Amino acid sequence: MNKTISVQYFAILREQRGLSGETIPTAAATAAALYEELRVRHGFTLPAERVRAAINEEFVAAEAPLREGDRIVFIPPVAGG
Amino acid sequence: MNKTISVQYFAILREQRGLSGETIPTAAATAAALYEELRVRHGFTLPAERVRAAINEEFVAAEAPLREGDRIVFIPPVAGG
């Protein structure tokens, strides 16, 4: 039931993880579940509701399902202004 | 009762007069009266209500009085747009 997912990190998430990306096994069923898993593991300061996700280079909803081999990016709030 | 007035022409008025400026004697009491005199004499196509006047480099009302030695400019409608 574990999937292999490739994760990319940017900006504050990249700094807090200390990596630009990694390929990991996970049991998380959705984008939101995976972020929560990683947030706890790596001590990310951004709460889930301020992070968007993109899977295979398309923005997706938080409850989007994860599939074997997906490439996911967690997107911190943009600079705005 | 004649005054000596220096008149400058721009754009369509300059072309219709064939001169950039001239110094003329006139009995006209106001800027508007002088324009009317010149319009008839030189066949200017612009009616008085579409021409503004400046005396001694300041915009003035049509009924502004003319004084000996004044420099007057008749200002066609600007290009706008």
Add this chain to the structure above:
Amino acid sequence: MFRISSTALDPAVLHAAQRNVQAGACVTFEGWVRDRNEGQPVRSLEYEAYEPLARAEGERILAEARERFALVGAECIHRVGHLQLGELAVWVGVTAEHRAAAFDACRYIIDEAKARLPIWKKEYYASGATAWINCATRGEHAAPARPPG
């Protein structure tokens, strides 16, 4: 500063003079001679200014912009003379800490400049005809009014 120039304007030079590390936003407007107006093919344009009054009115417009908007700098330069297609006829450059003020001020300056400066434009058409814009009277072929451009 407001200027009238009888020689070609170089936007790179005008632009470089605006640099300021206090400004986060720079908005420029350029008016170019384009190849048609109101559907008629245009070959060239002539601008004529009543310079003393145009300079005074131009400075007034810039002062108004500085009063209304939080600016770092504001400049406007208008060409006079005979201009060919593609030439730069008028340049407005505004810098500000934030972009909203820069956009609003740049637009204010060009709108007021077009409406208030005693500067006239003559169009030379491909047909050989010419017209002083906005000076048309009954019987002349050029339209007396045109949309903003």
Add this chain to the structure above:
Amino acid sequence: MFRISSTALDPAVLHAAQRNVQAGACVTFEGWVRDRNEGQPVRSLEYEAYEPLARAEGERILAEARERFALVGAECIHRVGHLQLGELAVWVGVTAEHRAAAFDACRYIIDEAKARLPIWKKEYYASGATAWINCATRGEHAAPARPPG
């Protein structure tokens, strides 16, 4: 066209590419690195982009602007990397027959770009501190929101 550049932008080159005799109006916006933000002295800035998505979103924004406004051309280029004070961080150039469309489209593009592009900004302060803008959470010193600029 939308581009992301990791090398310095030259506004003169970007500008020259816009020339078009069908355009009567050219409006450009430049975002510069300024020396303070929210009252704090800033030394430099770092921009980081998620490039594939930023490019796709940037192209979408330009397509929206072309649909909404009568344009001749529209371009946007965003820097990434470490930028010093006064450097050009983002450039938007729009040409149109008339200036109203050029102003409206230029502003639309930069507003949408700032709100939607997955590009992040890190400020390096004179104090030695740093902050990812808009990524602050409880306990971090940078304000989570800032006015448009």
